[in-house]
Amino acid sequence: MALAFRLQKSPMPGFGLGMGITLAMLSLIVILPVGALLARGISYGPEAVWATINTPRVWAALYLSFRLAFLAALFNLVFGTLLAWVLARYDFPGRRLVDALVDLPFALPTAVAGIALTALYAPNGIFGGIARDLGGKIAYTQWGILIALIFVGLPFVTRTVQPVIAEIEQEVEEASATLGAGRFHTLRRVILPMLLPAALTGFALSLARAVGEYGSVIFIAGNLPMKTEIAPLLIVIKLEEFDYDGAAAIGIAMLLISFSMLLAINLIQIWSRRRIGHV
Amino acid sequence: MIRTIRVTDSQLAHGRLIRRHGDGRMTVEDGTKRMTGYPLNPGFWDRCLGLPMRRAVAMMVTVAGLGLAGQVHADNTLLNVSYDPTRELYREVNAAFAAKWQAEGHASPTIETSHGGSGAQARSVIDGLKAQVVTLALASDIDQIASRGLLPEDWQSRLPHNSSPYTSTIVFLVREGNPKGIQDWGDLVKEGVEVITPNPKTSGGARWNYLAAWAWAQKNGQDPKTFVGELFQHVPVLDSGARGSTTTFTQREIGDVLLAWENEAYLALNELGEDRFDIVVPSVSILAEPPVAIVDKNIADDEQKALADAYLAFLYSPEGQALAYKHYYRAWDDSAANPEDVARFPELDLVTIADFGGWKQAQPEHFGDGGTFDQIYSGQ
Numbered sequence: 001m002a003l004a005f006r007l008q009k010s011p012m013p014g015f016g017l018g019m020g021i022t023l024a025m026l027s028l029i030v031i032l033p034v035g036a037l038l039a040r041g042i043s044y045g046p047e048a049v050w051a052t053i054n055t056p057r058v059w060a061a062l063y064l065s066f067r068l069a070f071l072a073a074l075f076n077l078v079f080g081t082l083l084a085w086v087l088a089r090y091d092f093p094g095r096r097l098v099d100a101l102v103d104l105p106f107a108l109p110t111a112v113a114g115i116a117l118t119a120l121y122a123p124n125g126i127f128g129g130i131a132r133d134l135g136g137k138i139a140y141t142q143w144g145i146l147i148a149l150i151f152v153g154l155p156f157v158t159r160t161v162q163p164v165i166a167e168i169e170q171e172v173e174e175a176s177a178t179l180g181a182g183r184f185h186t187l188r189r190v191i192l193p194m195l196l197p198a199a200l201t202g203f204a205l206s207l208a209r210a211v212g213e214y215g216s217v218i219f220i221a222g223n224l225p226m227k228t229e230i231a232p233l234l235i236v237i238k239l240e241e242f243d244y245d246g247a248a249a250i251g252i253a254m255l256l257i258s259f260s261m262l263l264a265i266n267l268i269q270i271w272s273r274r275r276i277g278h279v
Numbered sequence: 280m281i282r283t284i285r286v287t288d289s290q291l292a293h294g295r296l297i298r299r300h301g302d303g304r305m306t307v308e309d310g311t312k313r314m315t316g317y318p319l320n321p322g323f324w325d326r327c328l329g330l331p332m333r334r335a336v337a338m339m340v341t342v343a344g345l346g347l348a349g350q351v352h353a354d355n356t357l358l359n360v361s362y363d364p365t366r367e368l369y370r371e372v373n374a375a376f377a378a379k380w381q382a383e384g385h386a387s388p389t390i391e392t393s394h395g396g397s398g399a400q401a402r403s404v405i406d407g408l409k410a411q412v413v414t415l416a417l418a419s420d421i422d423q424i425a426s427r428g429l430l431p432e433d434w435q436s437r438l439p440h441n442s443s444p445y446t447s448t449i450v451f452l453v454r455e456g457n458p459k460g461i462q463d464w465g466d467l468v469k470e471g472v473e474v475i476t477p478n479p480k481t482s483g484g485a486r487w488n489y490l491a492a493w494a495w496a497q498k499n500g501q502d503p504k505t506f507v508g509e510l511f512q513h514v515p516v517l518d519s520g521a522r523g524s525t526t527t528f529t530q531r532e533i534g535d536v537l538l539a540w541e542n543e544a545y546l547a548l549n550e551l552g553e554d555r556f557d558i559v560v561p562s563v564s565i566l567a568e569p570p571v572a573i574v575d576k577n578i579a580d581d582e583q584k585a586l587a588d589a590y591l592a593f594l595y596s597p598e599g600q601a602l603a604y605k606h607y608y609r610a611w612d613d614s615a616a617n618p619e620d621v622a623r624f625p626e627l628d629l630v631t632i633a634d635f636g637g638w639k640q641a642q643p644e645h646f647g648d649g650g651t652f653d654q655i656y657s658g659q
């Protein structure tokens with residue numbers, strides 16, 4: 001039914017051309033590489049793929065990568081939304097500067113970010129030195145990885161939530177207040193539900209980015225097997241051994257886990273949209 | 280997003296952003312009608328998507344395109360794909376060779392060198408990087424290229440000294456005054472000593488480190504596997520390449536001793552100050568042979584073949600050997616070298632890769648999937 005509807009003449013021109021270009025580009029840029037990865041896995045054999053993945057070291061790396069990516073995305077969800085709120089709602093000197101700074105993690109080569117973060121958080125750096133005096137260590141531990149992942153994922157939440165906040169009419173809040181809601185009640189029951197779908201999108205983007213991040217993490221991680229070795233590094237190690245099949249196997253594992261996580265987030269989004277109506 | 284635009288000099292419009300135009304204008308909709316004009320206070324993206332930036336991008340693309348086009352004709356060019364710590368050496372070798380080649384009546388050649396981890400560099404060549412010459416850290420990396428048919432399997436016998444015009448070894452770099460009193464491999468596993476080495480899985484240099492430690496344990500009546508396993512318990516950071524480890528040790532000040540290429544250790548001493556580090560030479564080390572080879576399948580014509588042959592021959596010439604000595608490599612022919620460059624190398628007991636049965640045996644046994652290095656961390 002939906003297909004039949006799509007094939008009918010649309011009032012908007014250019015459907016055929018637009019769709020054609022979209023599909024061609026999508027195949028070239030997304031479907032082909034992912035397909036090649038899966039084809040490599042199929043030719044390697046499901047048992048062999050499982051045998052590669054099912055070792056303590058690979059599980060440790062996958063668990064580390066996904067756990068820290070999830071924590072970083074969670075942090076960004078809260079902090080990024082707050083940042084978006086401050087940028088969209090308040091006017092203060094230097095607001096434009098802060099606004100531009102948010103995009104910096106997009107623009108900076110990740111290796112540069114990694115080296116800069118390592119220099120700051122290593123025991124002889126500014127923040128690392130403070131941590132050392134307090135008896136702790138940041139760079140070359142999981143904390144260092146978490147900081148790098150937060151850094152690269154931050155703009156995703158802020159940039160998806162900011163326009164939504166800008167569009168919320170203040171009248172809505174005023175209406176809520178006139179109906180007797182307190183300020184926190186308004187925030188919780190009126191504002192947050194409107195932000196939730198966008199914030200979840202930002203969370204998903206930030207999570208996806210953090211899971212695959214290599215360039216910045218590699219400098220700050222320490223890369224000790226079973227402790228601070230991320231899954232993308234294991235892929236690189238497999239490639240160094242010229243073991244393309246083993247690398248593809250870990251790649252497929254990451255792909256499947258990422259896909260199920262993103263699917264779950266999408267389902268939550270659909271559920272939240274249904275619950276509060278389309279925003 | 281709600282934006283304010285200037286429609287005419289005296290009229291402003293305020294509404295939801297519908298689309299941006301290439302010239303910096305934007306269209307907004309205020310609920311009833313659409314209007315187009317310049318934004319009142321353009322933001323970062325407005326400027327990026329405006330015309331001047333587009334023009335800049337178009338220009339960059341054109342320039343990059345011209346640059347690529349300029350590299351297409353191949354007669355007089357060479358690409359040397361090398362490993363990490365040879366940057367300084369090949370910068371000088373390339374200049375000296377180009378001058379010599381020109382002096383012999385040829386047109387001035389364009390020689391480019393690419394650097395990176397030895398294994399990654401080998402993979403680039405396998406995956407189609409058109410390198411005419413490879414100068415890598417390990418024979419096993421060139422073996423991998425040969426196994427894909429890009430050069431004959433017996434490549435290593437084509438040039439003297441196992442195709443290694445220069446060699447190096449593994450030494451210790453310690454902090455000034457050697458506060459932890461590190462003299463030999465056995466001291467590395469003492470209580471409280473932190474050792475910095477790259478990951479043998481990703482770094483050619485680290486594989487030499489590993490084998491040198493193994494050789495010392497063998498010669499001193501210890502179980503080499505246990506000793507090396509204990510050694511890696513003292514490693515707090517495993518960088519992916521030799522340069523990364525040098526940075527961790529020298530700039531981040533992590534660890535008490537860096538296991539380094541001899542040339543890298545001297546370079547660190549030279550660049551970062553002799554008053555900060557000392558070199559300690561262990562009783563046993565390994566003769567590291569970084570080999571060179573021509574990638575036959577990537578040679579376009581006879582002219583390029585002659586250039587590549589001359590380039591590698593230059594590495595063996597007294598002049599090329601003098602440059603290797605200058606950059607802290609142990610070369611073979613010191614006839615043209617500065618005697619000071621030669622004299623600074625201490626004598627030490629060197630085992631060779633042949634003692635491990637050659638790379639064809641040592642690579643899978645120690646560094647392959649499930650090899651002795653993997654067993655350290657999987658606790659087998």
